[in-house]
Each structure stands twice: as C-alpha cells, then as structure tokens.
Amino acid sequence: MGQPAEALTWNFACPDWVERLKAGKSLLPPLPLNDNEAERAVAIFNNLRLPDVPGQPFMADAAGEWGRDIVRAIFGSMVEGERQVREVMAMVPKKNAKTTNGAAICLTALLMNERPRAEFVLVGPTQEIADTAFQQASGMIDADPYLKQRFHVADHRKAIYDRVLKATLKIKTFDMKVATGSKPVMVLIDELHLMGAISYASRVIGQLRGGMIANPEAFLVIITTQSDEAPAGAFKTELDYARGVRDGRIANARMLPLLYEFPEAMQVDQAKPWQDPRHWHMVLPNLGRSISLDRLIEEYQAAVDKGLQEERRWASQHLNVQIGLALHTDRWRGADYWEAAADSTLTLEALLARCEVAVVGVDGGGLDDLYGLCVAGREKDTRRWLYWFRAWVYSEVLELRHEIAPRLLDFKRDGDLVIIGHNGGPTLDDDDLDDDTPPPELLDERDVREIVAIVQKVKDSGLLPEKGAIGLDPEGVGALVDALAAIGLEHPQVVGVTQGYRLASAVWSLERKLKHRMAAHSGAPLINWCVSNAKAEQRGNAVIITKQAAGKAKIDPFIAGLNATKLLEANPAAQGGGVDDFISAMKAA
Template identity: 55%
Template sequence: MNQTWSFACPDWVDRLRTGRSLLPPLPLNQARADRAVRIFDKLRVPDIAGQPSFGEATGEWFRDIIRAAFGSLDDQGVRHVPEIFALVGKKNGKTTNGGGLIMTALLVNEVPRGEMLFIGPTQEIADLAFQQAAGIIEADEEGYLQKRFHVIEHLKMIRDRRNKAFVKIKTFDMRVMTGSKPIMVLIDELHIMGSLHYAARVLGQIRGALQAKKNSFMLIISTQSDEPPAGVFRTELDYARAVRDGKIAQARMLPLLWEFPASMQLDETKPWADPANWPMVMPSLGRIFQLDAMLAGYHEAREKGPVEERRWASQHLNVEIGVALGGWEGTAYWGAAGDESITLDALIARCDVAVVSIDGGGLDDLLGLAVIGRDRASRDWLCWAKAWAQPDVLDRRKRIAPRLLDFARAGDLVICEHATQDFEDVAAICAKLHGAGLLPEKAGIGLDPAGVTHIIDALAAQGMEGDLVVAVPQGWRLSGAVKGLARKLKDGTFWHAGCAMMAWIVGNAKPEQRGNATVIEKAAAGEAKIDPLIAVLGAVQLMSRNPEAHGGPSVYETRGLIEVDL
C-alpha cells in the first residue's frame, strides 16, 4: 500500500469534540466517491415513517464510509481501503445503513456474478439485514430497483438481473464461507461473536478469500460489547485503535471509532454520562433519533442501578466495560488503581515485606496467585497477580475460552503444558520472594484449605514449609478483607498491575450479604471465574496482620534481580 494511504487519525479526540469527520485525508478517486454517495443518498430508508431518502436521514459519518469504500478503487481495479472497522452505538442505523451500502455496492458493481455477503451474528439480525435490503428495493417509487433486482426470500438473496451479481444474507458460523467467493463482506455486530471460540478462524477464512482479490472490501460495523471485550472482537478493536493512533503504519484497516477517550471513560465523575458530551459518539443524533428519547432511556437504566446504567452506556455511548459496576463495591475504584509499572520484580524492589495467597486449581478452574507487598516509602500496598489453567478449561468452558486465550496472550494467564506446571510455577514465585527475604517468618504464604496437597508438596520441595505456610479461611471469614480492600482502593493506598484479566475477574465478583458479613462465593460467579480475586483477598487478609519480613534486607539490593522464567 502506498505511503500516502495512511489511516492514522491522531487528532481523533479533537475531531469528535468539534463534530468533524473521523476520515483522515486520503487520496480518494473523488468522482467514484461522489457517484457512490449520490446513489446511496437516493435510496429510501424502509423502516422510517414516510420512507425518507438516506440523504435526508443519514449523517455524514456513514457517507464517509461510502466515500472510503468506493472512492479508494483506482483505475487499475485496486481498492486501497480493503477494510473498515466502524464502532458506533445503537440507534445510529448501523444495520439499515449497512443495507444501503450493500445496495449501493450492487448498483456500482462491474464484476459479473460478483458475490457479496451480509453476515449477522444471529439469525434474527441476519433476517433484519435482509428485510432492510429488500425494503430498500420495495421503497423505490419509480420501480427501477424492482425491475433490476430479483429478491429471493427463501434463499435470503438479492440478484442483479443485469450481470448476475448477488448479495446473500448469512448467519456467522463455521459454514459461512462454504461455497462462497465474495468480493465484498459486511459483518454486523462483531461484539456478539467475541464469545465464539471459532470466530477468529471464520474471520480468517473470510479475509483469506477477500485478499485473493485486489478489488475486495470488508466492513466490520459494531456496537461496543456489553461485557469486557473478548476474543475476535477484542483483537480487531485493539488493532483498529492502534491504527487510529498511528502505532501501525502499513495497515489493512481504516478505523472509524465513535468512542470517548479512555480518560473520560475511567473518570470517576463519569463525564460520559453528561448529555452535553453525547454528540461526540452519537453521529446520527438529531436525525434518526432525538436527544429526548435517549435521555428517557438513560434515566430508566440509571434508576435500575449501576449495572444497567453501564450496560446502557456500553450499547449507546460505546463506553467500554472494564469492570462491571453494581457488584462488589470495590469494582467502582478498581480501574483507577491500576499501575502497569507494577511487575513482580518491581514489587520486590520497592517493598519491605510481601505475602502470597493461592486459590483454586481444579481441572475446569483457574489457579490464582496474588502477591501483595508493602511499599517501604509510601506504605501503600502493591498487588501483582497471575493465573494458571489446565487445557481442560478451554474445552469445558467454551463460552469464556476466547477470553482466557486473550489473557494468555497478554501474559497474565498460563495455559499449562503439563499437569503440574501450575504448582511448579507457583512454588518458583514463592521461592523468589523467599529468597529476596520479603516473606514473614509466619503466615507468609496462604492457601485455600481445600485440595492443597500438591501445592504444599511443591512448596516443601523449595524449602518452604512449617509456620510460613498457613490456611486462609474462605467464605464469610474473608468479609473483613472484602470490605478492607474496597476501602483501600477508594482511599488510594492499594495499587495493582492494571491487567485486563484482573479487571474481568473483579467484574465477576457477586457479593452476597449474610448477616453482617459480605461474602464473595465462587458459585455465585458461575462460569465467570473469580479465583485470582479470592487469592487477592487472601493476601489482603495476611497483609492486614502488619507482618515484618523475616529475611532482613533483600538480597536483590546487593546482587541485582534474579529472573525466573515462567
């Protein structure tokens, strides 16, 4: 791709604030771009009263997509914008506009028998997409579209009678590419596909088929996920953001992301909840929907509690859910306490004492380890956590498998290569802390009393046993740690490594009130794992005893850091 085709848009925040286009300056074929926009604008929206034209109903944001998609085709038949990733909230007309794009593509297409696919995540959304495209044809008052295109209801297909090109509406599954050789693909609501373990493979098949053609094009258009982004959606969103921010120069994808900057999403004052800021991420506001309607929906969601408020914000404002609100009270402060500089070695270097807690470890479970150290200068608590999973988890928990694989790629979760790797790795970390002289003489390593024989043996093999290793009571006995950790998160004296895995796990915490005790049970979280959080709470329990290191000054101060390969 020529260097002039740069998809970076470093001033995107300012563009959103001032209502300007997110389309970076591209050397488009203006005649092709204008022709496609004119065709798109003349089509009629089938599901709005009075059936206005797309030119009347649709904002400039979607015309930018049309311009980039069709104006990037040069005279040699090469399309210089082969992919677009558009992130836009509900009520902005994604599916309807997608139908308009597909019909525009059919009208400008010059490839005989060219195949185009509109892929929805579910049968319902796929059917809706087909009805939108068919409705556009029916809404043509002059009858031109009815004469040119044959709508085949039972096949969910629309065929051009002139050159036999056609569009098929399909549901996203392993068979989506069976018998297909498309020149154009539109994928709707990718976020719903994030939990599908086969989604990356299917998307790879689609890309493989398209990349064989120099004039091919793919549009991915999606709302933000109502859960922490995972799987293929997480991968594509991260790639799109990196391109937008100029971190990837030679990119395949043009990103158009209507989302608030991270600073606004993480701010405890919730600036994203101020309707004055909504036009930044609602490009169709004032056209196909009005502010009053959005306010009514938001107020209703807010009355139902923080969980529903955040869910609404994820779907309409593209506010990314890092930790779910409305569960454990500490979740509201978890994000702001992240500090990516906290590694295990940094914790060792900064702290005068540390404790370790270990929890979980079943074949369909996670084994969580948490280290909490006390900063020798500030006395703040620094937390570093890691998890292990046997491969069985990926088979038994297919819904969360893509998410777990994301955490493994990030280095926060280890998928064990042999049956005892988790115990051996945990013992090595404990030995590293013990060798640094940071563990207290007593109660330095805490374990869930259930099923700890193998861990105790692994620790003993490293010379750690006796009073150093203790049981940490579970259930209601952790209530003090549950409340204490929430307090320290709020007052800014607890810091963690800011990893996505722990953000997800903290969001899974579902507290139950039992008398005066607040209990976070594994069973309450169901399929969504919380073992590393229980490990953190166990470490909080140990650190709350105000321990002193048994080993005196850390050997790291005189010998340098010892690296452990995990």
C-alpha cells in the same frame, strides 16, 4: 487518477480524531481518493430510500455522514483495478442506523460492482439481526421501481440476485459455515461485539479474509456498537487493531478506522465527563436524524434510576463507553473502587522493589478452574497494599467453556494467564498453548512448578515474613505444599487460610483500602474480570464471596488475593518481628 498505487499515500491514521469529534467533523483522514468514483457511489447511496419510515425518505436526508464516509473511502480507492481501502471498522452507538446503513452499503456495492457472478455477504451475529438487515435491504429495493426491476429478492433464502451481472447478496447468521467455500467480493459484519463470546469467531473472520484475497477489489466492512461487557475475543482484537491504526501506532495498515468514542481520558475520569449531554454529540453521528438528544436524556435518566449496572450498560450501548468491570447489583463493594486503583507499572519486579514485606496467596480448584496466584506487599513509606496476579488453566477448559474461551485467550496474550496444553481441541491453535505438551506424568505439575518459581523469586528478595508468608486454600494443595517444602518453605511460613465466612475480614479490609486509595493493583484484564465475577452474599454477620455465575465466571485469582490480604492483615515484617511479635507489641502498648 493515473498514478500507481505505490505512488499514492494511503495513511489511515487520524491523530486529531478527538478534535474532529468535538467539532462534529468527519473521521475520514485525507486520502488520495478518486473523487469521481467516490461521489458516484455516494449518489447511489443517497438515492436509496428508508423502507420503514413514513414517507420513505432518501438516505441523502436520513443518513448521517458516517455512512457516506465508508462509501467514499471504499469506492473511491480503486487504483489500477485494486482497492486500497480493503477494510473499514466503524464503531457507532445504537440508534444511529447501523443496520440500515449496512444494508444501504451492500446495495451500493451491488450497483457499483463490475464482476459477473460476484458474491456479496452480510453477516449478522444472530438470526434476528440478520433478518433485520435483510428486511432493510429488500425494503429499499421495494421502494424503488428501478431496483425492483434490477434485483430479484428471494425471501426464503435471504438472498438478493442481480439480474444483470448475476451477482448475489446473501444475508447470513454467523457460524462456522459462513466462510465455507466462499470467495466474496464484499463482506459486511454487523454487530461484531456480540461475537466476542464465540470461541471460533476469529478463525471464521480469518477465513473470510483469506477468501477475499482472490478478488483485488474485495473489501470487508465491520459495523458495530461497543460491547456491554469488557471487550473480548474477536471484537477486542479488531478494536485494538483499529485504535492502533487511528492513533498512528500501526503503520501500513489494512483497516480504515471510524470509531465514534470518547477519548480514554474522558472514559476513565472519576468525574465521568461523558455523563454530560453537552458532550454526547461527539459520538452520535446520526444526531438529529434517527435519534434526538431529548429522547436520549430521558432514557439515560431512566437507566440511572435503575442503578449503576444499568447505567453502565446503557452508556456502553448508546455512547460507546467501554466497560471495564461488569458491576452487577450483588457485586463485591470493593469493585466500585477497583478500576481507580489500577497501576499499570506494577509488575512483579516493581512490587518487590517498592515493598518492605511481601506475601503470597494461592487458590487452586479442580480441573475446571483457574489456579490463581497473588503476590501482595506493603509499600515502603506509604504502607499501601500492592497486588500482582497470575493464573494457570488447562486447555480442556477452553473446550468445555466455549463462552469464556475467547476471553481466556485474551488473558493468555496479555501474559497474565498460562494455558497448559493437554489434548488441545478444535478451538485451539498451536500458538494458543503455552507449552509443547510435556509427558503425561508432568502435565499436572507445570502450574505448581511455575508457582514455586515465583515464590522462590519472592523468597530471594528477602521480603517474605518468618510466619504467615504463603497462604493457601487448604483444599487440594498437597502437590504445592510438597513443592514448597522442597525449597525450604514449610509451616509456619506456609499456612492454610480457611475459606468461606472466615475470609470476611479480608473482604472488608481490602474494600476499605481501595475506597481510601490505600491499595493498588496491576490493572490486568484478568483480575478485573475475576473481580467483576465476584458475588457478595451476606450470611449472618459475615460476607461470603462466591461466583456470579457457576462454571463460566472464574474468581480464583481474586480469592488468591483475599488469601494474601488475610496475611497482610497480621502486619507482617520481612526480617524478624513476625505475627507473634506484632501481637505482643500491641498488647504491651
């Protein structure tokens, strides 16, 4: 093109993406691409054959436009020897030929490559997915006489060698060794959403990015489906970044986003407009090729017949609908109404300003648990119950529970979880900890100190009732009781809340309040996760809330919320009138 890179406009934002999806148009924003190079790469991509379909049709006929958009952007963006589109993130639902397109992009890159002995890497989250990608790539080579002559396929090593430039495409399973000593020209990561629970995923991706710096033409492609759980870890980080670029919130971005998803308004609308098949074309760029609408409708109806949990899982995978709560079959019934009750403006300060009375619930467990706190209040005029949550955890839990470590780090970044540094291990960076590792004698007091500071703030607001102001799980709260006494809070303001079946009234009260829109909460991902982990068990006439899965499924902040609910049930008053006066008034009436 003859122009220096800085003279060109490489803006990856696509503010009209919703209109484009509705019209079936490309999500590729206007970029100053080298059309000759872009179309040369697309021609290579189009001439590859599908290896596992009768007749082995060309990609020109079998592939949707989204795959060609990636090829155009990557190979048409070389300016003075440096690639301007260095990263692409494509989020495409299942059955839209993601892995096949990924293999075809890798072979296109090999054929467009000009660097001798260059290294190309395709990374799958599991051995099965990596094997599938390798079979697609090797099958495309077997289907073309020229490619069979050009490339050597080493099945035992899951590698493809270019006989001309000695370049190598390696297909690997994601682990810590993927980035070791690697300086790749290309990295393609398949199904990133499955890596969300891998504690070291962000670190490995960062190392891969670092290895590519040495090559000015290097690029990274991420192709994934939406997660069947709330996004977490590396997947959440990359998805949030891609959305920020697409929506224009992040300038001078490194990543080109191609996200086939419904707008948030369609996903959170209680009428669920995404359920209407007339809208599905928006997120299915391969519709009419690898997938048919009639077949999808049949599969969706089968998922609906199996229950809400399966419907949500199906929608996340086949329509990229983002899940907020994992609604399992034995869930707490209030979870069905939880998302609709979220109020993002409900900070602690806002709750205290809006309420006529406030109480505090606390639930502390062992060193393997979260220390949960909930401030709850009764709103003036409306009398709605409002909830705000926070939690604390020691960093050892991230080492012991690798499967939830990425999610806990997300909650820390959200500001809703404090990770107390203590013997931090290899999965933690310095900025993952929320303190400078105080002396050993203070390590077990930080959570208590900060809880007391929050309680003091509520106390200073004048909203605490004279009786039943702070409700605690009686087990293991000795240090907190002593600390509360030091600021003048003792029985009858500080009370024990018996757990188990005695919490049943709070369970029922809160779920009824949610159903009738008489309760609201801050909508923090932390408490959403805890609510989704809650399992309801019927025991006699009572309902018991337990963990959905031992160890990894934390519910402590939610239990703190139930403890606070138990106090609100007594209809407390901030000034005068406590629980006893309320009961006397009821008897007199």
